[in-house]
Amino acid sequence: MHRYRTHTCGALRDSNIGETVRLSGWCHRIRDHGGVLFVDLRDHYGITQCVVDPDSKAFGLAEKLRSEWVVRMEGKVRHRPEGTENAELPTGQVELYVADIEVLGPAAELPLPVFGEQDYPEDIRLKYRFLDLRRDRLHQNIMTRGAIIDSMRRRMKEQGFFEFQTPILTASSPEGARDFLVPSRIHPGKFYALPQAPQQYKQLLMMSGFDRYFQIAPCFRDEDPRADRLPGEFYQLDVEMSFVEQEDVFAAMEPVITGVFEDFAKGKPVTKGWPRIPFAEALRKYGTDKPDLRNPLEMQDVSEHFRGSGFKVFARMLEDPKNQVWAIPAPGGGSRAFCDRMNSWAQGEGQPGLGYIMWREGGEGAGPLANNIGPERTAAIRRQLGTKEGDAAFFVAGDPDKFWKFAGLARTKVGEELNLIDKDRFALAWIVDFPMYEYNEDDKKVDFSHNPFSMPQGGLEALQTKDPLTIKAFQYDIACNGYEIASGGIRNHKPEAMVKAFEIAGYGEQEVVDRFGGMYRAFQYGAPPHGGMAAGVDRIVMLLCGTTNLREISLFPMNQQAMDLLMGAPSEATTKQLRELHIRTNLPNK
Secondary structure, eight states: OOSSOSSOTTTOOGGGTTOEEEEEEEEEEEEEETTEEEEEEEETTEEEEEEEOTTSTTHHHHTTOOTTOEEEEEEEEEEOOTTOOOTTSTTTTEEEEEEEEEEEEOOOOOSSOOSSOOOOOHHHHHHTHHHHTTSHHHHHHHHHHHHHHHHHHHHHHHTTOEEOOOOSSBOOOOSSSOOOEEEOSSSTTOEEEOOSOSHHHHHHHHHTTOOEEEEEEEEEEOOOOBTTBOSEEEEEEEEEEESOOHHHHHHHHHHHHHHHHHHHSTTOOBOSSOOEEEHHHHHHHHSSSSOOTTSOOOOEEOHHHHTTOSOHHHHHHTTSTTOEEEEEEETTOOOHHHHHHHHHHHHHTTOSOOEEEEEOGGGOEESHHHHHHHHHHHHHHHHHHTOOTTOEEEEEEEOHHHHHHHHHHHHHHHHHHTTOOOOSSBOEEEEEOOBSEEEETTTTEEEESSOTTBOBTTHHHHHHHSOGGGOBBSEEEEEETTEEEEEEEEBOOOHHHHHHHHHHTTOOHHHHHHHSHHHHHHHTTOOOOEEEEEEEHHHHHHHHHTOSOGGGSOSSOOOTTSOBTTTTBSOOOOHHHHHHTTOOOOOOOO
């Protein structure tokens, strides 16, 4: 018989009744029923009920057992007494009648409970993550993560992709965030960088003649805390393809992502035939470039109904041609209490308020805006929005470039408050036609809007002849339920176009050569048209596990201050380590 176990704690069934077996695991729960001890023994595979009665020689030791002690138990498998079966457990028809116990690892008093799923302070959970990971929900999330990654790998290989590993120690690159720098002992004063993404390497693979690459890639960014990204590091499904246009990438990746969602959606509907939504349309309709399409509300431009109207605030704004008025319909929101609540919410968001119209019985408009613009204009707004009796609409006015984010928040708030969001499905979409450039108000210059390596629509000619702020890129995102879960583009693979694209953003040709020398040189020696994308593994797992906290789906995450409380990182280096690296610290004054 094996030293520790003949079966796992999830393996025993009716067919094992009468067998003498050994199990090893953690004491999940201990119950005393009239002098008979019941121990739920847990391991990675499941739970088995073990029974120790006073006649057993193991009873004295069993009385000393406490939660999370690791023990070996030996005994006979028997059927549970009639009426005590547990249909929720695979092992729920049987129990182990214990003859012998060995304590393999006693546990001190627990700093947080393992049994049950009650909330507990996050810092305690992260400091004792090895205990936290024993909790069933978190344990299952991590196993689901592994299964999701397996599904990604399988589907990518079925599509003809090959898995490669790119370097972790690399050169600094302007991907849009700060690099983590690694000092070189062999080359004093010089530094490696941890990759923000394998962007240049995967493009170089296409230059090298490999056709379809993918990797579950770790990425490192020294960013300030963000709610939708783990601090320090995250993982992405990284993809690149040669001899492709945008539609080819869509055709290859849409079935992969759809299939992964269908594998783990637990019966919830998943969008098939994803809509293509231009970036500008997404901002106008939804107030975000990652719309939650489970929310049916679409905003509309209703400027014409307020131009020259009696509502002077909006009418005066519209004298400036760049200003607009957008309406957010609110089906079933036509009560004064709800409209006042939305107005108060807007003020809490730093806005002066949120204008509204309510439609009463007979279709008559009510509220200050309706009174000011009159019944004809109110009726015209109602016809355009398709609102009915008992509905309302809210209005945001000014320069759309400045108010679209707030308008998007208001759309989301209305959808949530009126329970319009269908939370039992996964709504996926491509967001396309991103702007190539944007104007940086702080530095008073044109910057890349997203990925600097994307191909501009219109190619070199567009870069040479068009206003940079009007140029769109062959760049795209995947949005799901209000999250951006992937981003990609067709790459700018022509050296002269690459130099011109960076020149517009303020980089000289020599700077491009210095910073992207490997890729720039590769483009000189026969570069295939290529493109790809990267999907956020962590966000996809988070959505499929039904949580909104990325730390619930990651093994050993940092806290929001980018500290690993379990391992004590970051930590100070020793004097010897610093001397070997030829580094001195210059700490800020406290």
